[in-house]
Amino acid sequence: MTRARVFDLSAKAVAWAVAISTMVFLILIIGYVVIRGVPSIASVGLEFFTTAPRGIKMQGGVYPMIVSSIYLTVLSLVIAFPIGLGAAIYLAEYAGRGRFVELIRFSADLLSGVPSIVFGLFGLAFFVYFLKMGYSVLAGALTVFLMVLPTLVRTSEQAIKAVPRSYREASLALGASKWQTIRRVVLPSAAPGILTGVILAMGRAFGETAAVLFTAGSVPQTPASPLDGGRTLTVHLFYLATQGQIEDSFRVAAVLLFVVLGFNLTAGWMMARFRRRFG
Amino acid sequence: MAVVGIILIFTFVISAGLPLFFKVGPYRFLFGMEWRPTGGQFGILPLILGTLLVVAGALVVGGSAGVVTAIFLSELCPQVLKRTFKVVVELLAGIPSVVYGFFGIIVLIPFIRSQVGGSGYGILSASIILGIMILPTVTAIAEDAVSSVPIDYKLAGLSLGATDWQTIRQVILPAATGGIATALVLGIGRAIGETMAVLMVIGNAPQIPDSLVKPVSALTSTIALDMAYASGDHRTALFAIAIVLLLIITLLLISIRLLHARLGSAE
Amino acid sequence: MASEVKFEKVDFYYGAFKAIDSLQLTILARKVSAFIGPSGCGKSTVLRMVNRTNELVAERTRLEGRVLIADENIYDGVDLFSLRKKVGMVFQRPNPFPKTVYENIAWAPRIHGVKRTDELDEIVEKSLKRAALWDQVKNKLKSSALSLSGGQQQRLCIARSIAVNPEVLLMDEPTSALDPRATARIEDLVEELKADYTIVIVTHSMQQAARISDSTAFFLSEGAGRPGRLIEFGETERVFTNPSSRLTEKYITGRFG
Ligand SMILES: Nc1ncnc2c1ncn2[C@@H]1O[C@H](COP(=O)(O)OP(=O)(O)OP(=O)(O)O)[C@@H](O)[C@H]1O
Ligand SMILES: [Mg+2]
Numbered sequence: 092m093t094r095a096r097v098f099d100l101s102a103k104a105v106a107w108a109v110a111i112s113t114m115v116f117l118i119l120i121i122g123y124v125v126i127r128g129v130p131s132i133a134s135v136g137l138e139f140f141t142t143a144p145r146g147i148k149m150q151g152g153v154y155p156m157i158v159s160s161i162y163l164t165v166l167s168l169v170i171a172f173p174i175g176l177g178a179a180i181y182l183a184e185y186a187g188r189g190r191f192v193e194l195i196r197f198s199a200d201l202l203s204g205v206p207s208i209v210f211g212l213f214g215l216a217f218f219v220y221f222l223k224m225g226y227s228v229l230a231g232a233l234t235v236f237l238m239v240l241p242t243l244v245r246t247s248e249q250a251i252k253a254v255p256r257s258y259r260e261a262s263l264a265l266g267a268s269k270w271q272t273i274r275r276v277v278l279p280s281a282a283p284g285i286l287t288g289v290i291l292a293m294g295r296a297f298g299e300t301a302a303v304l305f306t307a308g309s310v311p312q313t314p315a316s317p318l319d320g321g322r323t324l325t326v327h328l329f330y331l332a333t334q335g336q337i338e339d340s341f342r343v344a345a346v347l348l349f350v351v352l353g354f355n356l357t358a359g360w361m362m363a364r365f366r367r368r369f370g
Numbered sequence: 371m372a373v374v375g376i377i378l379i380f381t382f383v384i385s386a387g388l389p390l391f392f393k394v395g396p397y398r399f400l401f402g403m404e405w406r407p408t409g410g411q412f413g414i415l416p417l418i419l420g421t422l423l424v425v426a427g428a429l430v431v432g433g434s435a436g437v438v439t440a441i442f443l444s445e446l447c448p449q450v451l452k453r454t455f456k457v458v459v460e461l462l463a464g465i466p467s468v469v470y471g472f473f474g475i476i477v478l479i480p481f482i483r484s485q486v487g488g489s490g491y492g493i494l495s496a497s498i499i500l501g502i503m504i505l506p507t508v509t510a511i512a513e514d515a516v517s518s519v520p521i522d523y524k525l526a527g528l529s530l531g532a533t534d535w536q537t538i539r540q541v542i543l544p545a546a547t548g549g550i551a552t553a554l555v556l557g558i559g560r561a562i563g564e565t566m567a568v569l570m571v572i573g574n575a576p577q578i579p580d581s582l583v584k585p586v587s588a589l590t591s592t593i594a595l596d597m598a599y600a601s602g603d604h605r606t607a608l609f610a611i612a613i614v615l616l617l618i619i620t621l622l623l624i625s626i627r628l629l630h631a632r633l634g635s636a637e
Numbered sequence: 638m639a640s641e642v643k644f645e646k647v648d649f650y651y652g653a654f655k656a657i658d659s660l661q662l663t664i665l666a667r668k669v670s671a672f673i674g675p676s677g678c679g680k681s682t683v684l685r686m687v688n689r690t691n692e693l694v695a696e697r698t699r700l701e702g703r704v705l706i707a708d709e710n711i712y713d714g715v716d717l718f719s720l721r722k723k724v725g726m727v728f729q730r731p732n733p734f735p736k737t738v739y740e741n742i743a744w745a746p747r748i749h750g751v752k753r754t755d756e757l758d759e760i761v762e763k764s765l766k767r768a769a770l771w772d773q774v775k776n777k778l779k780s781s782a783l784s785l786s787g788g789q790q791q792r793l794c795i796a797r798s799i800a801v802n803p804e805v806l807l808m809d810e811p812t813s814a815l816d817p818r819a820t821a822r823i824e825d826l827v828e829e830l831k832a833d834y835t836i837v838i839v840t841h842s843m844q845q846a847a848r849i850s851d852s853t854a855f856f857l858s859e860g861a862g863r864p865g866r867l868i869e870f871g872e873t874e875r876v877f878t879n880p881s882s883r884l885t886e887k888y889i890t891g892r893f894g
Contacts, residue, residue, distance in 0.1 A: 095533050095536060095718075095748065096533060096718065098533070098535060099533035099534055099535040099536065102535040102538075102539075103446060103534060103535065105438070106438055106441060106442040106446055107442065107446070109435055109438040109439060109442065110438065110439045110442035110443070110447070110455070113435055113439050113505065114455055114458055116502070117458055117459075117461075117462050117502075117505075118458060120462075120465070120470075120473050120502075121461070121465070123473070123477070124469065124472075124473065194373060195373055197623075197627075198373045198375070198376040198377075200623055201376050201619070201620060201623055202375055202376050202379075204559050204563070204619040204622070204623055205376075205379065205563070205616065205619060206562065206563025206564070206565060206590055206615050206619070207563065207565055208563075208565040208590045208593050208594050208612075208615075209379070209383065209563075209593075209612045209615055209616060210379070211593075211594070211597075212383060212386075212593060212597070212608065212609060212612050213378070213379045213382055213383055213612075215597070216382050216383070216386050216609070217378065217382050221382075237375045237379070240375065294464050295464075297466075298464070298465070298466030298467075298468075298469075299466070300466065300467060300468045300565075300566045301467075301565040301566050301590075301594055304594070305597055325466055325468045325566075328468045328469070328472060329468050329471070329566060329570070332468070332471065332472040332475050332476075332570065333475075333570060337476060340472055340476075344468075344469050344472050347466055347468070347469055348465065348469060351464050351465065351466055352461055352464060352465070354464070355460065355461055355463075355464040356457075356461070359457060359460055448696065449696055520732070521694075522728060522730060522732035523732060523734060523735075524693070525690060525693060525694075525726075525728065525732070526726075526728070526732050526734065526794070526797075527734075528690065528693060528721060529688055529690055529721050529724075529725070529726040529798075530721065530722065530725075530744070530745040530748075530797070530798070530801060531718045531719065531720075531721040531722030531723075531745065531748075531749065531801065532718075532745065532748050533718060533748075536748050540744065540748075541734050541744075544735070544736070545734075545735050
């Protein structure tokens with residue numbers, strides 16, 4: 092009897108210890124990068140964001156990388172948004188439970204499980220060589236688009252399905268067609284949920300490395316058109332870190348963390364609000 | 371679109387990699403002991419082994435910590451802390467893998483080098499970094515599974531005079547096994563597919579290791595590392611490795627489906 | 638061994654909300670006591686005080702006053718595990734564990750130290766017989782408890798509580814999820830069990846309270862946000878035919894009418 096109780100207390104103590112140390116460890120990772128990175132950025136000043144890197148070691152500013160990252164993220168989302176939303180509307184409103192829908196869902200799950208380096212290889216073979224895009228922001232964006240599509244479809248579908256039936260019924264009862272109902276009633280109500288998915292996808296696109304390394308390339312230039320290659324912040328960090336340029340790495344890592352965590356925090360906050368509204 | 375995407379990816383990767391299977395032979399490719407592509411040796415057994423070892427390590431580190439954290443969050447954690455903890459876990463899931471890799475290089479590698487030995491690069495470092503990376507996935511999904519066990523079971527267990535731990539261990543966890551297994555399988559999937567962080571800390575030496583601090587190569591990291599310069603058969607071989615990866619994740623996904631189908635019919 | 642349960646000037650709080658106000662009540666051993674009253678008046682709260690499970694369903698709870706089982710204050714340094722072993726509870730929705738019929742019954746005796754298989758077999762058989770379920774499940778001991786019907790599941794839950802020899806048996810609307818036939822069987826069972834246990838049953842059915850209980854307690858809260866109070870407690874027959882409070886009369890006639 093007492094043994095059971097001793098066991099209970101020790102098991103709970105272990106669980107507390109594991110959970111707390113997990114949290115502390117995780118916060119340490121973020122904290123360490125921020126604490127080392129932010130003062131370092133401050134010491135370089137605003138130039139860090141507005142100038143190009145200098146010399147063979149690529150020290151100094153990261154302006155071209157910021158442009159490449161933003162370019163690639165925005166472009167991939169511009170492609171992904173209409174397609175993802177369309178697929179989500181189809182799945183949530185029109186699709187039944189047939190074999191085809193099963194196939195779509197299985198494909199989406201599979202797509203979200205494909206390792207990012209395999210996306211990279213595919214992008215290299217298909218977009219870069221087969222479609223002759225060369226190393227370019229466009230090839231990178233198309234590859235990343237395929238990567239974020241499943242997330243986007245899933246979150247949008249859930250958002251659409253979360254809109255209460257009564258909203259739809261009220262609209263249909265007023266004589267609106269199904270498509271009108273979707274456009275005027277369902278989509279506006281689901282918009283915050285869909286937007287959450289978009290922001291999450293942007294976070295993923297911005298933080299992706301393996302898939303863009305072999306599609307957008309690693310040339311540290313400022314891309315002027317989608318057909319130019321570029322080097323994203325993530326790829327830049329990879330080179331800096333593996334070449335042992337620790338101080339430069341901290342700065343880039345801090346920027347990456349701020350942007351990506353910013354995206355995710357915003358998404359989390361919006362999701363919480365959306366859930367509160369539709370239970 | 372997802373369907374088109376997946377078909378495109380499979381056909382392109384397979385058609386680019388398949389020739390190597392024929393040229394080298396599937397057996398010598400999969401079970402060949404030597405990966406020396408520039409010397410015409412295309413055995414990926416060392417890479418498979420490298421992946422298996424670091425994934426197993428990641429499961430030991432991150433899988434167990436993830437499940438324990440999930441149990442803690444849904445059963446033991448006071449409400450006030452719960453929100454904060456969940457946000458932290460979500461945030462971790464979003465940190466880019468290069469940042470994890472960077473963290474590995476500046477903190478973990480020196481630590482292992484001084485405390486355990488070797489160069490620091492190798493199985494142990496990769497396992498720990500991967501463990502940290504799969505932790506949020508495992509925690510989130512396992513937490514869902516554990517908290518969706520009806521509170522009635524817990525009340526029944528405790529009202530019979532059982533301790534919290536007895537109730538959790540013998541009633542709640544068995545009821546959540548399916549979900550926890552799914553969480554672990556997804557964690558494995560994520561670990562197998564992870565590239566950049568592994569590439570940065572694994573040491574990249576395609577050898578059969580004799581200790582945990584020896585550098586090895588994984589399937590993904592080899593692709594990323596070699597692709598920059600590979601040509602000819604070497605390139606084809608990298609695509610062949612990608613086929614192996616695709617096969618593995620397809621099998622994992624199917625196993626999850628089967629798991630769900632079985633659990634679904636059991637109820 | 639059945640025990641008396643006594644509430645002495647008990648106030649109960651969920652956080653800042655006072656759910657029960659100065660409760661004074663003695664529940665007799667080897668009798669069935671029914672708790673009746675409108676929704677939200679605190680019946681379940683009072684019931685859960687007896688095995689201290691309020692603190693499992695809410696995070697911040699507070700109790701003032703004393704609750705005694707066999708003259709021992711269970712809110713003063715008592716061992717929670719032996720308390721809960723001593724007080725069985727049956728819930729509104731049947732909640733057998735997702736284990737076999739046998740394991741449902743054997744689980745609690747085993748964690749309380751019974752190791753020998755023959756002993757466990759015996760407890761399982763005895764408890765199931767006591768719950769009038771043995772004949773129906775003796776060939777299904779190894780199948781999942783979830784394959785039983787709702788009424789059988791509820792009797793299994795009763796058998797599960799009995800298996801650890803409780804002194805008090807708490808039942809929170811145990812038949813509200815069951816059909817009339819299954820309800821009747823549970824009611825018969827309660828009548829039989831009262832020879833050995835102190836039984837408290839919460840019910841929304843006046844007929845049920847009248848049929849099976851010896852004493853009835855009527856609770857009422859004056860509205861949302863107000864604490865529940867015990868309005869009247871006495872022999873069931875008297876409470877139903879000749880209530881001493883106008884409020885009781887109003888509630889009972891309203892519910893019967
Ligand atoms: N877990 C809880 N946390 C906070 N307040 C609670 C909790 N459970 C019950 N209450 C409040 O305490 C009061 C009494 O609730 P209780 O569930 O005991 O009533 P009841 O008489 O059993 O109602 P019902 O007939 O609907 O089961 C109600 O105002 C309720 O809102
Ligand atoms: Mg109640």
